[in-house]
Amino acid sequence: MRDGEFPFFRLRLFWSCAKVFGRKGGRAMRVGCMGELLVEIMRDKVDVPLGVPGVFLGPYPSGAPAIFADCLARLKGEVFFVGAIGRDDFGFLVLERLQKDGVDTSGIKILDDFTTGVAFVTYFSDGSRRFIYHISRAASGQIFPEDVREEDFVKVDLLHVMGSTMLINENCRASYEKAIRIVREAKKRVSFDPNFRPELLGKDRARELFLPILRESFIVFPTEEELSVLTGEQDPLKAAEKVLSEGPEIVAIKQGKRGSTVVTKQGVYTLPAFPVEEVDPTGAGDCYCAGFLAALSRGMSVEEAGRFANAVGALAVTRKGPMEGAPTWEEVKAFLERF
Incomplete structure (x- = not known):
């Protein structure tokens, strides 16, 4: 038990998670996801x-x-995806990968008048990265209500919202707003990864x-920088408390090489990263979210889910x-x- 955590409140959070992730007939949790499908081309x-x-x-x-959906499917989750690709080799590369790993791609449309989205990326020694995107005017941006x-x-059972798509x-x-409305009216839950990209939109507009999405969410998966964008607060724990005051029950802070910190009204869980040799950090945060939700859906506690998600994120960075x-x-x- 963590400082300030009481058994009654921990039990209440357990039942809240069980209500979200419990499935009839033992079926896998079904997660809806929507957004940009693209190929990534990176510096060596x-x-x-x-x-x-x-x-x-x-x-x-x-x-x-797509990274989130693919990882969750590999973790035995049931994932339905809405998106768009061009009728080209890049698009079919993405589509075939998702299908191979078990994602329901019936919501993905193939367009003749738009090419598949592309992102160019390079990383720097200080951990920063730079992107050049071809998204909004590519097939990736042709998602409509x-x-x-x-x-x-x-x-x-749950809609996972990606902030990058909103940008x-x-x-x-408008498409995500419609999906959120449908899911909430059906009394299902929302998880939210801000996934802020300054190359797409400024902080104030983001x-x-x-x-509004945060206020509809059960779980939020921000980085420390994204917490600052959301709240204006520089201290991560104070920022997480502000987020919780808006309605979410869990804030899982992704902290890269330091692991993660999971904050609830019942307690704070500081979970160190696992030691691995990093080859490519791209997508580790998306895989963390998939791991956290997969673990909760299997009945793990919030603390156990955070540790499991750290492991998923660690393994994700070991390949290019x-x-x-x-x-x-x-x-x-x-x-x-092994640990």
């Missing part, structure tokens, strides 16, 4: 700017919502868009490519047995 070394001629690696199937069918989203354009925002390190449930369990 750190500290090389994108504007300098040199070597790039890829294309790799990517897009934050009519693509969000009520008959699909009333069947999900793309107005039609993507905060304006994110706050955003989806390449996404582990299976069995691989995560075997990894945890």
